[in-house]
Structure formats: C-alpha cells, structure tokens
Amino acid sequence: xxxxxxxxxxxxxxxxxxxxxxxxxxxxxxxxxxxxxxxxxxxxxxxxxxxxxxxxxxxxxxxxxxxxxxxxxxxxxxxxxxxxxxxxxxxxxxxxxxxxxxxxxxxxxxxxxxxxxxxxxxxxxxxxxxxxxxxxxxxxxxxxxxxxxxxxxxxxxxxxxxxxxxxxxxxxxxxxxxxxxxxxxxxxxxxxxxxxxxx
Amino acid sequence: xxxxxxxxxxxxxxxxxxxxxxxxxxxxxxxxxxxxxxxxxxxxxxxxxxxxxxxxxxxxxxxxxxxxxxxxxxxxxxxxxxxxxxxxxxxxxxxxxxxxxxxxxxxxxxxxxxxxxxxxxxxxxxxxxxxxxxxxxxxxxxxxxxxxxxxxxxxxxxxxxxxxxxxxxxxxxxxxxxxxxxxxxxxxxxxxxxxxxxx
DNA sequence: CTTTTTTCTGAACAAATGTTCAGTTAACCT
DNA sequence: AGGTTAACTGAACATTTGTTCAGAAAAAAG
Numbered sequence: 001x002x003x004x005x006x007x008x009x010x011x012x013x014x015x016x017x018x019x020x021x022x023x024x025x026x027x028x029x030x031x032x033x034x035x036x037x038x039x040x041x042x043x044x045x046x047x048x049x050x051x052x053x054x055x056x057x058x059x060x061x062x063x064x065x066x067x068x069x070x071x072x073x074x075x076x077x078x079x080x081x082x083x084x085x086x087x088x089x090x091x092x093x094x095x096x097x098x099x100x101x102x103x104x105x106x107x108x109x110x111x112x113x114x115x116x117x118x119x120x121x122x123x124x125x126x127x128x129x130x131x132x133x134x135x136x137x138x139x140x141x142x143x144x145x146x147x148x149x150x151x152x153x154x155x156x157x158x159x160x161x162x163x164x165x166x167x168x169x170x171x172x173x174x175x176x177x178x179x180x181x182x183x184x185x186x187x188x189x190x191x192x193x194x195x196x197x198x199x
Numbered sequence: 200x201x202x203x204x205x206x207x208x209x210x211x212x213x214x215x216x217x218x219x220x221x222x223x224x225x226x227x228x229x230x231x232x233x234x235x236x237x238x239x240x241x242x243x244x245x246x247x248x249x250x251x252x253x254x255x256x257x258x259x260x261x262x263x264x265x266x267x268x269x270x271x272x273x274x275x276x277x278x279x280x281x282x283x284x285x286x287x288x289x290x291x292x293x294x295x296x297x298x299x300x301x302x303x304x305x306x307x308x309x310x311x312x313x314x315x316x317x318x319x320x321x322x323x324x325x326x327x328x329x330x331x332x333x334x335x336x337x338x339x340x341x342x343x344x345x346x347x348x349x350x351x352x353x354x355x356x357x358x359x360x361x362x363x364x365x366x367x368x369x370x371x372x373x374x375x376x377x378x379x380x381x382x383x384x385x386x387x388x389x390x391x392x393x394x395x396x397x398x
Numbered sequence: 399c400t401t402t403t404t405t406c407t408g409a410a411c412a413a414a415t416g417t418t419c420a421g422t423t424a425a426c427c428t
Numbered sequence: 429a430g431g432t433t434a435a436c437t438g439a440a441c442a443t444t445t446g447t448t449c450a451g452a453a454a455a456a457a458g
Contacts, residue, residue: 170360196392
C-alpha cells in the first residue's frame with residue numbers, strides 16, 4: 001500500500017538525522033531552519049516532511065534516541081560486571097562508562113542538555129523521565145555504597161547530580177588529540193569522584 | 200546636547216535588561232523576538248532601539264555585565280580573607296561564594312552558559328576571556344594547595360573545570376524553599392569538593 | 399517495456415523576524 | 429506660558445520562517 005502524500009516514516013532518515021544533529025548542536029534548535037537542514041542533506045525543504053511531521057519531532061526524536069541508547073548501553077555495561085561486584089567497582093564502572101559513552105556522541109549530548117526548553121511540554125516530560133531513570137541508576141550505586149559502608153555521602157540525591165554534572169563538564173573542554181588520552185581523562189575524573197564520595 | 204534619533208545609551212535601560220534576561224533565560228536567545236521583549240516592557244519594538252543598537256548587543260551586554268560582576272564579587276570576597284589564609288580555607292571560601300553568587304542570579308548564569316554560541320565571534324572572544332580569568336582564580340587556589348601539600352590533584356586544569364562544573368550543577372535542581380537551605384547545600388558541596396581534591 | 403509506488407521539486411502561503419524612521423507624544427527647562 | 433529635548437508610536441521594509449501540495453522525476457515492480 002502506498003504512503004499517501006505528506007505522510008512520513010516512523011524512523012527519521014539517517015541522513016536527515018545526522019544533519020539535524022550536527023546543526024542543532026552547532027547553532028541551537030531555534031537558530032536552525034528546515035532549509036538549512038535540507039541544504040545539508042542536498043534536498044529541498046519540502047522533502048524533509050516525508051520523514052518527519054514537523055521540526056519539533058525532529059528534535060524530540062534525536063533526544064529520545066540518545067537517551068534510550070544511553071540507558072540501554074548502561075544496562076549492558078552494568079550486567080557485564082561479575083555478580084557481587086562491590087559498590088566501589090560499580091561506581092568506577094559507571095564513571096568510565098559515562099565519560100566514554102558521552103565523548104563518543106558530543107553533539108547528541110549537547111542537544112540533550114541544551115535543548116530541553118525547546119521541547120513541547122509533553123515531549124519534555126517524556127525526556128525528563130528517561131533522564132531521571134539514568135540518574136536513578138547512579139543513585140542506586142551510591143546508595144549501595146552507603147549501605148555497605150564504602151561511601152560516606154550526606155545526601156545521595158545531591159551527590160548523584162553533582163557527580164553527573166562534574167562528569168559532563170568533560171564535554172566542554174576535551175578534544176581528542178589533546179594532551180591527555182580518553183583513558184587518562186577517565187582516570188583523573190575517577191580519582192576525583194572516588195575521593196568525593198569516600199569515607 | 201540632544202541625542203540624534205536612532206542613537207542609544209551606552210547603558211541598556213534596566214527594564215529592558217531585566218525583560219531580556221528573563222526571556223532569554225526562559226526560551227533562549229534565538230527563540231525570543233524583539234517584539235516579545237518590547238511587550239514585556241510595555242512598549243513598541245522600535246523603542247528598544249533607543250537603548251540598544253541591536254539584539255546581539257543586548258545579549259552581549261547581559262553576559263559581559265554578569266561576568267564582570269562575578270569577577271568583581273570574587274575579588275572582594277578573596278581579599279576579605281585574613282592574610283596568610285591557607286588553601287583549604289580559600290577553597291571553602293570559593294565554593295561557598297560560587298554557589299551563593301550563582302544562586303542569586305539563576306537567569307544570568309543560565310544565559311552565560313547556554314548562549315555562548317549565539318554571540319558574534321568577537322563578542323565570544325571577549326566573554327571567553329572573562330570566563331577564563333574566573334577559572335584562573337580557582338586554579339590559583341588549587342595550585343597553592345598542591346604546592347603546600349594540602350591538596351593532591353593530578354591535573355589542576357582539569358580539577359578546576361571539574362569543580363566548577365560540579366558546582367554549576369546546583370543550578371539545575373535547586374529551588375529555594377526546598378528540602379535544604381542554601382547554606383546546607385553549600386556544605387554538602389563543600390564536603391564533596393574538599394574530599395575530591397584532598398590528599 | 400509499462401505500470402505502480404516512492405521520493406523530491408518548486409512554488410506558494412501566511413506569519414514572524416530584525417531594523418528603520420517620519421511623525422507624535424511626553425518630559426523637562428526657563 | 430512657550431521652547432527644547434528625549435522617548436515612543438505605528439507603519440513600513442526586506443527577509444526568513446515552518447509548512448503544504450500539485451505535479452515532475454526517479455525507483456521498483458510487473
């Protein structure tokens with residue numbers, strides 16, 4: 001059965017996705033026009049509407065895709081640890097995973113943190129829920145560490161946000177090919193995180 | 200002597216400043232129109248151009264003003280310490296100052312961190328220089344602590360950025376009237392920072 | 399090949415954008 | 429009061445915005 005005109009795929013075309021990702025990250029959602037995206041893809045603006053119902057969905061799908069990838073990747077990483085791994089090892093796993101994962105997708109990360117206010121209210125709620133469950137994953141580790149006496153943390157909720165904020169900071173300055181390798185950066189941050197939650 | 204038509208003051212009118220601050224913080228620079236700002240002030244759009252040469256200057260002046268206030272306030276705070284204050288006390292002073300200062304201007308902080316990419320290139324360079332000298336202030340404290348053996352930090356540059364990123368995280372969740380007072384929040388963060396740079 | 403289906407063009411739409419400016423209103427000064 | 433200066437209006441400007449859609453082009457299917 002033919003797609004009626006004006007309808008669109010449920011999955012955004014990869015070329016369009018990539019162009020939107022790059023442009024949104026560079027100039028911001030509001031500052032990028034559909035015509036700019038189209039030009040990057042090598043197509044007229046109208047053609048985009050075969051792949052997305054509107055500009056807003058383009059943004060939302062980028063964010064949702066990113067957050068779901070993040071959650072899925074962490075679940076893989078988490079379950080790859082040996083059973084009975086203690087909280088300290090789990091926290092190191094999280095720190096290294098977080099930095100590594102985010103550094104591989106700087107544009108998506110940037111968008112996910114900067115463009116929340118350009119989401120419609122319903123889309124905002126959806127994305128926030130995904131973000132929350134990622135934060136919960138870290139908080140669970142911290143709580144376990146507190147319970148087992150490995151960590152001393154006055155407030156696990158604040159500590160969760162503080163750690164994530166600290167780790168996200170790496171995005172603002174790290175450029176591959178710099179003074180430090182990604183693994184060295186991971187180690188420096190892990191050193192600070194470990195001490196900050198320590199007894 | 201009369202101002203010729205179309206010229207503008209060197210200082211942006213406070214009403215306009217405040218309206219732009221609030222709107223830029225809420226919706227983002229690119230998403231706010233001059234007409235929206237005018238409406239908030241209770242005036243027609245054209246009247247704004249008696250106070251600013253263009254929209255870009257409005258943004259730049261907000262950011263520059265904020266950064267200069269920040270630097271000035273820190274200099275006051277820094278020099279208010281007793282002479283010979285050790286690095287640990289200086290760091291605590293910085294942490295509490297940073298949180299307290301930023302929490303009093305959430306909108307300006309938000310703009311200063313989110314709208315860098317909407318600055319023209321020359322304005323961007325100016326603002327970045329101001330930000331750098333603020334970071335240098337913290338790094339100086341960390342270096343002193345390393346030299347005197349109070350801190351153990353593998354890389355003071357990274358630690359500087361990590362601490363600031365961590366502290367800035369408070370902006371994303373703290374709302375006055377919440378579970379914790381501002382001073383309690385300061386203490387929680389200070390606890391984490393202190394440990395993270397500790398020996 | 400022809401027919402069917404999918405994809406894209408190119409023009410058009412109404413609305414919104416930053417900015418200018420002649421002319422009106424308000425404020426101030428003597 | 430009148431006269432001078434400052435502030436604001438309201439309309440206009442050229443561009444750009446997101447989005448639609450009839451029809452052309454291309455691709456797939458027969």
